[in-house]
Amino acid sequence: MSARLRGYAIFAAVALLVLVVAPAVLPPFRLDELAKYLCFAIAALGIGLAWGQGGMLTLGQGVFFGLGGYAMAMYLKLHDAGGDLPDFMTWSGVEKLPALWKPFADPAFAIAMVVVLPVAIATLLGLLVFRQRVRGAYFAILTQALAAAFTILLVGRQGLTGGTNGLTNFYDFFGRDPEADGTQRLTYFVTAGVLGVLYLAARQLVKSRFGRLLVAVRDGEDRVRFLGYNPATVKTVAFAVSAGMAGIAGALFVPVVGIISPSLLGVVPSLELVVAVAVGGRYALAGAVLGAVVMNYAKTSFSEQWAGGWLYLEGALFILVMTLAPKGAVGLYEQARDALARRRRTPEPAAPAPQQETQEVPA
Amino acid sequence: MEPLLNQLPIGLSIGAVLLLIALGLTFTFGQMGVINMAHGEFIMAGSYTAYMLQSRAGGEAVIVALPVAFAVAGALGWLLERLAVRHFYGRPLDTLLLTWGVSLVLQQAARDIFGAPNVQVVAPSWLTGRVTLLGGSLPYARLFIMGLAAACVVGVWAYLNRSRQGRRMRAVMQNRELAAVSGVATGRVDQLTFFIGSGLAGVAGVALTLIGPVGPSIGTYYIVDAFLVVVAGGLGQLRGAVIAAVALGMLNSFAEFWTDASLAKVIVFVVIVAFLQVRPQGLFVLRSRRLT
Numbered sequence: 001m002s003a004r005l006r007g008y009a010i011f012a013a014v015a016l017l018v019l020v021v022a023p024a025v026l027p028p029f030r031l032d033e034l035a036k037y038l039c040f041a042i043a044a045l046g047i048g049l050a051w052g053q054g055g056m057l058t059l060g061q062g063v064f065f066g067l068g069g070y071a072m073a074m075y076l077k078l079h080d081a082g083g084d085l086p087d088f089m090t091w092s093g094v095e096k097l098p099a100l101w102k103p104f105a106d107p108a109f110a111i112a113m114v115v116v117l118p119v120a121i122a123t124l125l126g127l128l129v130f131r132q133r134v135r136g137a138y139f140a141i142l143t144q145a146l147a148a149a150f151t152i153l154l155v156g157r158q159g160l161t162g163g164t165n166g167l168t169n170f171y172d173f174f175g176r177d178p179e180a181d182g183t184q185r186l187t188y189f190v191t192a193g194v195l196g197v198l199y200l201a202a203r204q205l206v207k208s209r210f211g212r213l214l215v216a217v218r219d220g221e222d223r224v225r226f227l228g229y230n231p232a233t234v235k236t237v238a239f240a241v242s243a244g245m246a247g248i249a250g251a252l253f254v255p256v257v258g259i260i261s262p263s264l265l266g267v268v269p270s271l272e273l274v275v276a277v278a279v280g281g282r283y284a285l286a287g288a289v290l291g292a293v294v295m296n297y298a299k300t301s302f303s304e305q306w307a308g309g310w311l312y313l314e315g316a317l318f319i320l321v322m323t324l325a326p327k328g329a330v331g332l333y334e335q336a337r338d339a340l341a342r343r344r345r346t347p348e349p350a351a352p353a354p355q356q357e358t359q360e361v362p363a
Numbered sequence: 364m365e366p367l368l369n370q371l372p373i374g375l376s377i378g379a380v381l382l383l384i385a386l387g388l389t390f391t392f393g394q395m396g397v398i399n400m401a402h403g404e405f406i407m408a409g410s411y412t413a414y415m416l417q418s419r420a421g422g423e424a425v426i427v428a429l430p431v432a433f434a435v436a437g438a439l440g441w442l443l444e445r446l447a448v449r450h451f452y453g454r455p456l457d458t459l460l461l462t463w464g465v466s467l468v469l470q471q472a473a474r475d476i477f478g479a480p481n482v483q484v485v486a487p488s489w490l491t492g493r494v495t496l497l498g499g500s501l502p503y504a505r506l507f508i509m510g511l512a513a514a515c516v517v518g519v520w521a522y523l524n525r526s527r528q529g530r531r532m533r534a535v536m537q538n539r540e541l542a543a544v545s546g547v548a549t550g551r552v553d554q555l556t557f558f559i560g561s562g563l564a565g566v567a568g569v570a571l572t573l574i575g576p577v578g579p580s581i582g583t584y585y586i587v588d589a590f591l592v593v594v595a596g597g598l599g600q601l602r603g604a605v606i607a608a609v610a611l612g613m614l615n616s617f618a619e620f621w622t623d624a625s626l627a628k629v630i631v632f633v634v635i636v637a638f639l640q641v642r643p644q645g646l647f648v649l650r651s652r653r654l655t
Contacts, residue, residue: 057456128636132643137398137455141590142636148587149628156625267587271463278460311471318464322457323450 011200018192028181033300034293035188035256038195040273041292042249045195046242047277048288049202053211054238055218056135060143061246061273062265063150064118068247069260071117073167074101075110076254080171087169094159101160107174114251115244122243126236133232135221144267151266166261173255187255194252195289198245202285205241214238275314279321281330291328369500370616376505378612379512383570384585385592385604386515387563391440392590393599394536394556397448398459402589403582404469405436405561409568410577411477412436414484417572422487425569429511432565439469440561444554452553466582473579481576490573504573511570515563516605522559523601532556536599588615591635597645606646 022034043065050056077086078101085097104110125146129139154161161167176183205211216224217231224231254260263269273292280291295314302310325332384406391399409432416424416431443465451458490503523529534542535552543549564582571581592611596603614634618627642648 055456057459125636128640132639134639134643137392137396137459138594138639140398140456140459141587141594142632142639145587145591145632145635149632152628153625156623267583271460274460275463308471308475311467315464315467315471318467319447319461322461322464323447326454326457 015196018196019189023185023188028184031188032184032256033297035184035191036253037293037296038188038191039249039253039256040276040296041289042191042195042198042252043246043273044277044280044288044292045198045202045285046245046249047273048282048285049205049245050239050242051274051277052282052284052288053206053218054214054235056235056239057137057140057274058143058239058242059140059267059270059274060147060150061242062147062267062270063143064122064243064246065250065253065269065273066150066154066260066262066265067117067121068114068250069254069265070161070167070250071104071110071113071247072251072254073170073260074104075107076170076173077167078105079107080169086167088162088165088167089159092159092163098160111251114247118243118247119240122240123236126239127232130232130235130239144270147265147267147270151262154262162261164262166259166264167254168259168261170255170258178255178258183255187252191252191256194248198248199285199289202241202245206285210234210237272314275318277328278326279317279328281328281332283327284330287328287330290330294329367620370620371613372501372505374613374616375609376501376509376612377615378609379505379509380567380570380574380585381588381592381612382512382605382608383508383515383567384564384589385596385608386512386519387560387567388589389593389596389599389601389604390556390560390563392593393597394532394560395448395452395553396455396458397451397557398455398462398590399440399443399448399560400459400463400586401443401466401469402462402561402564403586404466404473405439405564406568406571406582406585407469407473407577407579408432408436408439409565410484410572410581411473411568412565413569413572414477414482414577417485422485422490425487425490425573428569429566432569433562434565436565436568437558437562440564441554441558443561444557448557449550449553470579470583477579479579481578483576484572486573502574508570508573511566515566516601519563520601528552528555588631591631593645595635595638595645597642597647600645600647603646 018038023031026034043061046064047058047061050058077088080086085094086101089097104113125142129142134142154166155164157163170178172178173183173187176186178184206214213224213229213234217229217234221231224234250260250265253264272295276291276295277288278291279295280289281287299310299314302313321328325335327334384402387405388399388402391397391402412432412435413425413428416428420427443462447461447465448458451461486504490507492503493500494503494506495501521529523533531542531547531552532555534545534547535549535556539549542552567585568581571577571585588611592604592607595611596605596607611631614631615627618630622630
């Protein structure tokens with residue numbers, strides 16, 4: 001009971017910090033940056049669910065992030081063009097609006113696609129792969145190959161996707177100027193709100209019967225199968241949910257940062273998301289969120305000082321975390337707490353030991 | 364018809380490069396369950412070794428560069444195994460992330476030592492020129508790489524099947540615990556496996572200098588495809604790696620011919636997923652009674 005209360009208290013405190021203190025204290029530029037980190041945190045939350053709880057190391061979350069981002073960006077581009085071709089298409093010599101783009105002129109369709117596309121692709125891949133009991137490293141490699149193929153496809157189809165530059169230069173975000181401070185503030189609050197809601201939902205999911213089953217599949221897939229459950233279904237659902245979260249994150253990223261491009265969603269950005277989750281603590285959803293915010297903050301502030309140094313630091317940090325604290329920062333706190341509790345308890349065992357003996361005799 | 368035939372030697376040479384890279388991976392991944400993301404950086408180490416030697420001693424030094432690169436990359440791999448990987452056995456997914464951290468550091472180190480721009484390696488004079496083969500024209504360098512890949516396969520096969528050390532390696536691969544109780548020093552076998560697997564990456568790195576410039580991220584272009592070769596071929600399976608590498612090389616080349624480079628990778632991915640529907644564990648499977 002008290003642990004539960006404390007959990008809510010921490011959540012409320014963080015919510016207060018994010019929703020009240022940060023907007024009051026931070027200058028607009030930094031607030032916008034925080035919004036970007038929160039977008040990554042949403043994607044990281046999905047990884048925490050799929051990897052931390054479900055044991056599926058997904059190295060292709062960038063793909064789902066990208067699908068959500070591009071769906072949103074396509075709508076914004078079409079809206080800006082106002083019936084004409086989007087600017088980049090004219091530059092690359094496209095004369096007619098491709099059929100793929102047409103439905104995205106409808107905002108409702110585009111927003112639906114933000115979730116539907118990633119979930120559909122993840123479900124399809126999950127069903128095909130998990131049903132055949134392809135797992136562990138194989139799955140990780142496949143998702144990484146998917147991320148590689150996806151970025152190459154995006155870069156190669158210049159006329160359809162904007163190529164390496166991606167989609168950028170948005171002038172109208174649902175009737176507002178996306179560069180204005182007010183809009184930036186609004187998108188910040190929306191992002192923070194979405195993160196909060198998704199976090200609570202994911203937490204509920206983890207605590208539910210499904211969540212127990214997911215952890216069971218992670219720890220002993222064959223045992224779960226022997227108990228009569230189908231691990232493939234459990235994994236596919238978790239993978240699809242995490243893909244949907246990445247899609248939402250990508251869609252929010254577009255108005256917050258003003259661009260979506262292949263370099264944001266390839267093999268390396270996908271891995272960096274996983275890194276952030278590992279550093280924060282993969283077994284706790286809060287760890288995933290914390291890791292994403294802190295790692296991206298560290299990356300930005302460190303790269304501002306010494307661009308090359310970040311890679312050394314990231315690599316070294318990662319080696320250290322994987323070797324010394326595989327449970328990440330949150331796990332480190334738990335490790336320390338347990339060690340402290342053990343030290344407090346050490347002087348006591350002399351007294352209760354005989355009591356236990358007397359209890360066991362009548363039994 | 365002629366341009367179609369042209370793709371055949373191109374596919375073969377892509378396959379040869381993939382095979383050279385995957386050969387080392389199939390050792391470390393298949394045998395030890397270690398997903399070595401730093402394998403690409405061992406390739407890079409081999410490439411830069413060739414660059415250092417050949418820029419001093421001329422293109423002919425490629426013959427010297429091969430064993431030196433093997434030793435350099437092998438030593439790097441051995442160090443990685445000793446310092447980090449050996450604490451991670453039984454946690455394959457964690458090794459993936461660990462070695463990725465190593466690969467980040469190595470890439471940045473290469474950028475700081477050799478500079479971020481690509482460098483051109485002096486090619487040996489006897490490898491310039493082309494030969495007409497199977498209706499297509501092929502540079503001698505590509506032919507050399509195919510020969511090198513074939514030689515490496517033969518070498519690895521002989522090592523695995525004809526040497527004591529290779530037999531121990533196979534024993535550890537098939538059943539680590541049983542090998543250990545039979546008196547095989549599994550830790551030493553692991554070290555050697557990592558040395559050889561990484562050394563082969565160095566050889567692949569020298570081969571890559573013959574067909575293109577060398578840069579700090581040279582390894583990353585090939586590593587994903589090489590992992591796919593291991594997945595499709597089956598873990599630790601020499602035959603599987605050979606067939607899968609050639610097939611993947613062909614598929615790449617023909618898919619690029621029929622569509623374009625951007626769609627080819629997607630086609631390869633779809634084919635691999637479809638293939639795993641039929642053979643979820645790759646072409647050849649090591650039979651075992653082990654339940655995960």
